[in-house]
Amino acid sequence: MAPPSRDVRDCRDRKVAHLSSVHAWNDPRIFLKEARSLAAAGYDVTLVAQNPQPEVVDGVRCVGLPAPRNRFERMLLLPWRVLKEARRADICHFHDPELIPVGIVLKLLGKRVVYDAHEDVPRQMQYKYWIPALLRPLLARLSAGLEWSAARILDRIVAATPIIAARFPAAKTIVVQNFPLTGELVVPDTTIYDQRPAQFIYVGSVAEARGALLMVDAIDKLEGHPEARLLLVGRCSPDSLQASMQARPGWSRTSYLGYQGRAEIARLLADARVGLVLLQPVQNLIDAFPTKLFEYMSAGLPIIASDYPICRRVVDDSGVGLLVDPRDSGKVADAMRWMLDHPKKAEEMGSRGPDAVRDRYSWDSEAKKLLAMYDSLG
Numbered sequence: 001m002a003p004p005s006r007d008v009r010d011c012r013d014r015k016v017a018h019l020s021s022v023h024a025w026n027d028p029r030i031f032l033k034e035a036r037s038l039a040a041a042g043y044d045v046t047l048v049a050q051n052p053q054p055e056v057v058d059g060v061r062c063v064g065l066p067a068p069r070n071r072f073e074r075m076l077l078l079p080w081r082v083l084k085e086a087r088r089a090d091i092c093h094f095h096d097p098e099l100i101p102v103g104i105v106l107k108l109l110g111k112r113v114v115y116d117a118h119e120d121v122p123r124q125m126q127y128k129y130w131i132p133a134l135l136r137p138l139l140a141r142l143s144a145g146l147e148w149s150a151a152r153i154l155d156r157i158v159a160a161t162p163i164i165a166a167r168f169p170a171a172k173t174i175v176v177q178n179f180p181l182t183g184e185l186v187v188p189d190t191t192i193y194d195q196r197p198a199q200f201i202y203v204g205s206v207a208e209a210r211g212a213l214l215m216v217d218a219i220d221k222l223e224g225h226p227e228a229r230l231l232l233v234g235r236c237s238p239d240s241l242q243a244s245m246q247a248r249p250g251w252s253r254t255s256y257l258g259y260q261g262r263a264e265i266a267r268l269l270a271d272a273r274v275g276l277v278l279l280q281p282v283q284n285l286i287d288a289f290p291t292k293l294f295e296y297m298s299a300g301l302p303i304i305a306s307d308y309p310i311c312r313r314v315v316d317d318s319g320v321g322l323l324v325d326p327r328d329s330g331k332v333a334d335a336m337r338w339m340l341d342h343p344k345k346a347e348e349m350g351s352r353g354p355d356a357v358r359d360r361y362s363w364d365s366e367a368k369k370l371l372a373m374y375d376s377l378g
Helices: 028-040 071-076 078-086 097-108 121-125 133-153 212-221 241-246 249-253 262-270 291-298 309-318 329-341 343-360 363-376
Strands: 015-024 044-050 055-057 060-065 091-094 112-117 156-159 173-175 199-203 229-233 254-258 274-277 303-306 321-324
Touching (some): 015 028, 015 071, 015 097, 028 044, 028 112, 028 363, 044 078, 071 078, 078 091, 078 097, 173 363, 199 262, 199 291, 212 229, 212 249, 212 254, 249 254, 291 303, 291 309, 309 321, 309 343, 329 343
Parallel strands (some): 015 091, 044 060, 156 173, 199 229, 274 303, 303 321
């Protein structure tokens, strides 16, 4: 990643800590984009996150947290390990709502503190499978109140989407979207499009709300192409979902690959025909910019996506794919069949993606906003 054009003398003595008790150290937003961009700009960057051993990667000092045995150990014990490491920094940038109390303590200790809001947490609470249904509305209101209060105390809010940003004070908030790194998911030996196997790929959290069951049902209904397969790349959430997918007829045409590193994801995208973004009609997903949509585009894949306003704006404006009703596996199967029956048109759709990402949806512009925000911290 080329460093931003910047005089490093004004920031190289400022210590920055990126903090997460939830994410792995190599999280694409936290490490690959934000932490590395700051290190390239001259900041002294430490990343505190789940990592088996301390190491320095691309100029970022990674401090490992132990992997918690369960969710409650993570929420109750790891935040205080994070606090201990963060006290050495001048600017503390945390990424999990459960670290809000730590952020407030750090502010009271005189640190500059930034909250990175990746998700619309109150809406997300309504769909957390591990929270009893009767408690979800109450916890959603409590989380909204906690974020509202913290926003009045902390120095800045970095929001991953405009919808999330609208919940925070405008004067303190910037939007830094999860657009892809230019060229990150492109491999030099990409297979010629019409020679690729008939594979439809989904990369991300494998969850019912993100279309896992629908995709398995759709590949079962795809007629006329018995060779076609569905590739699912990512961790199941919850773990029991895999059994539900295995019980469906479409599982015989599905390959579940689990978590894969970024280099392997790039290779899988280079051999696939179509990327799938079939988010279900859950409010916080309808209003989200799906990161995978832009990553498929950057890799040159045509897309089948949910017909929601945000996806429509990107897919239709850029001419990179087809939009479908994400509740109807038959309609998804029809779109899959169209892509395989019209390989030249599908290839043309995919070829528009890299240009659109470079011109409108790349991390380069978001990194500039992030660095400008850091400059404003003084």
